[in-house]
Amino acid sequence: MRLYKNFSISKNHKKSIILIGNFDGIHLGHQKLFKLANTYKKKFNLNIGVLTFEPMPKMFFNKDIKNFRISNINQKNIILKSLGVDFVITKNFDKKFSKVKSDSFIKNILSKKLEAKYIFVSNNFRFGNKREGNVNRLIENEKTHGYKIVKPQPLILSQKVISSTYVRALLEKGDLKKTNKLLGRNWSIEGIVQKGRQLGKKIGFPTCNIDIKDYVIAMPGVYAVKVKRKNSNKPLKAIANLGYRPTFNQKKILLEVHIFNFSGNLYNKYLSIEFIKFIRKEKKFKNVNQLKKQIQSDLKIAKKS
Numbered sequence: 001m002r003l004y005k006n007f008s009i010s011k012n013h014k015k016s017i018i019l020i021g022n023f024d025g026i027h028l029g030h031q032k033l034f035k036l037a038n039t040y041k042k043k044f045n046l047n048i049g050v051l052t053f054e055p056m057p058k059m060f061f062n063k064d065i066k067n068f069r070i071s072n073i074n075q076k077n078i079i080l081k082s083l084g085v086d087f088v089i090t091k092n093f094d095k096k097f098s099k100v101k102s103d104s105f106i107k108n109i110l111s112k113k114l115e116a117k118y119i120f121v122s123n124n125f126r127f128g129n130k131r132e133g134n135v136n137r138l139i140e141n142e143k144t145h146g147y148k149i150v151k152p153q154p155l156i157l158s159q160k161v162i163s164s165t166y167v168r169a170l171l172e173k174g175d176l177k178k179t180n181k182l183l184g185r186n187w188s189i190e191g192i193v194q195k196g197r198q199l200g201k202k203i204g205f206p207t208c209n210i211d212i213k214d215y216v217i218a219m220p221g222v223y224a225v226k227v228k229r230k231n232s233n234k235p236l237k238a239i240a241n242l243g244y245r246p247t248f249n250q251k252k253i254l255l256e257v258h259i260f261n262f263s264g265n266l267y268n269k270y271l272s273i274e275f276i277k278f279i280r281k282e283k284k285f286k287n288v289n290q291l292k293k294q295i296q297s298d299l300k301i302a303k304k305s
Helices: 028-044 057-061 073-082 102-113 135-140 164-172 176-183 288-304
Strands: 002-004 017-020 048-054 087-092 118-120 148-150 188-194 208-210 221-229 236-243 254-259 270-281
Touching: 017 028, 028 048, 028 118, 048 073, 073 087, 073 188, 102 135, 135 148, 164 176, 176 270, 208 270, 221 254, 221 288, 236 270, 236 288, 254 270, 270 288
Parallel strands: 002 087, 017 048, 017 118, 048 087, 118 148
Antiparallel strands: 188 208, 188 270, 208 254, 221 236, 221 270, 236 254
16 A cells, blocks of 8 residues: 655556545444445456545644544554555645635646546535535536546444544543444554653552553543554553543543563553453542552453453
């Protein structure tokens, strides 16, 4: 799979199937879309390309939104590759690009630069300066620019439209089981292990501290997790605390992971933390001994998960 940062794509990637969107989390609804795109790929012998934006437009326009992502770019690209995507254009979404008129986006980008043959978009897709463009505008221009719009039906499960917004809401309320079901895999956070205040080590539970960057903040609490290291396929069972550590009067959200039966230095290492089971909400303890007692109880649950 080839990665591009602009619209100057190679000749063999022009005249392709283009899917436009954030595809945050690449949930079952997105996966249904890619399955359909693959039928077009086989039928018409075309490549599949994804056009996505960085930062996500919602985060660009709302600077107050700090924690929003279900998955980072690296995770997204790995999943896209597994779904049969041939190339990804990750366009830098900046002030200049946000001012591009919808007609110019159609004429100069989709038609001239990409020469798109089939364009897959959701029904509520908006584009162009001040979100002036919509799906109808794209359809009106089909004949002029020689592409065809495909508007797949959203995936509905239990009378709910499966969307990234819905998945974020499930994570925020601690419904990890449903989240993982709708993602078709375990939700995970990737990050570099940082040196912390070593509070865990002092109470007998050394942890890897990971800054969650701009990931969505799932329900603060204790989770059974699996840890994967770069270049190693063997997952390590662990327990994690995602939260603000109220017992120690901390204010910043942090992911702390205690790996079972592990000794070794993981500082500055890149880890992937897979969330398996939500154990309990975060709470403030009167003293460290109470916390230690609770951790012992959490460990038993995590080890069985």
